[in-house]
Amino acid sequence: MEKSYSAISGYVLVVVEFILAVLIIFGFTRGMVLPGVLMIIVFLFLAPGFMIVNPNESAVLVLFGSYKGTIRKNGFFWANPFLTKKKISLRARNLDSEPIKVNDKIGNPVMIGVVLVWRVQETFKAAFDVNDYEHFVTIQTEAAIRKLAGLYPYDNFEDEDAEITLRSGGEEVNEELEREVTDRLKIAGIEVIEARINYLAYAQEIAQAMLKRQQATAIVAARFKIVEGAVSMVEMALQELRKKEIIELDEEKKATMVSNLMVVLCGDKEATPIVNTGSIY
Incomplete structure (x- = not known):
């Protein structure tokens, strides 16, 4: 599960680095070579620990394969230089899928495309539960489209008993699509904000x-x-x-x-x- 990581303010360490730089210069001018070398090593060790977290961005921190936490607060920070820092955007994103050919409930080939608005909700799952969460969103959205098409006919010309169809279902169909996509993307810690069909037509061979x-x-x-x-x-x-x-x-x-x-x-x-x-x- 995701946990918060409290990083040190980067500005404090900037002051420390500045003091070290002054001491290094002072040590070498006074002929104190060994202390100067040691302070250079400390200076270089601290330098990689600085990082910037922008608004609506997070940093997942891992130390030698162990998850240490996630920084969600934006700002300038310093953390252990041995930590591996992986940035994950928390902004809302659009997926405008290309229309794909699927079969509706009665077997007619139709072309369906959707618009999906999503964002990362749990950074731990997005970083470690799936290999590539962006690619995962694309593939699972296509799978949800295929399942949705199998639930409803395109229209009720051949299925007169159908109360809801892909063409006239409107909000009911979109809500079912949103539920299906949400269930599939939970494993990756993805929040589905909205899912809608934006393209619907018969396949070319029967159009x-x-x-x-x-x-x-x-x-x-x-x-x-x-x-x-x-x-x-x-x-x-x-x-x-x-x-x-x-x-x-x-x-x-x-x-x-x-x-x-x-x-x-x-x-x-x-x-x-x-x-x-x-x-x-």
Whole structure:
């Protein structure tokens, strides 16, 4: 587990180093060679211990293979020169993944890309529990995408019982993605701030076929509305004619009128009227 390390202020050791430098010069000018050499050794030993920790940055300290702690406080510090210091950024980072080909719940190949906002929460796990935590984030995010795709269909054209789909799931799908990524990245001490799908499409090999299917579905739905509206208009026209007693129509005339009105109202092109100047019979 991560633990805090209390380092000495670097400014104190700067003063010590300055005093040593003055004593070294004084010793050599007075002919005290041995004390001067010893102070040079001490000066050189202390020098590598200085380090700077920037805001939203940490330093993981290891002494001969033993974890000693993490410095999270920013500033200028000095620590044992034998300590190995590994800097780990605590800033939030973006992962904009390239769209990858996966199979949805019913086996259709789809392309999915996500945006992941993450940061290191536990430096001990990030430094020692995985080999490369940045690469680990990338690989596990792809694995989470593949699992998410297997939970939902792309749309409900083929799975009409699906209440949630990748295309229309919205927040529910994003929340499931965030939960899956969070569970996978816990081992590396990574906090997931946000995970969202930013690209979703059918794979190229079936995109044209699916587009035609969607167009056909849209055309059928539009035709249904047109016919429904036309029937209502014909019914209203017959009722108004009968109500206002404009003309008496027998069943044959009603059928002809209904046929003509349906052609006019449901046709793809504008109807061309034909004026009959003789008898309607």
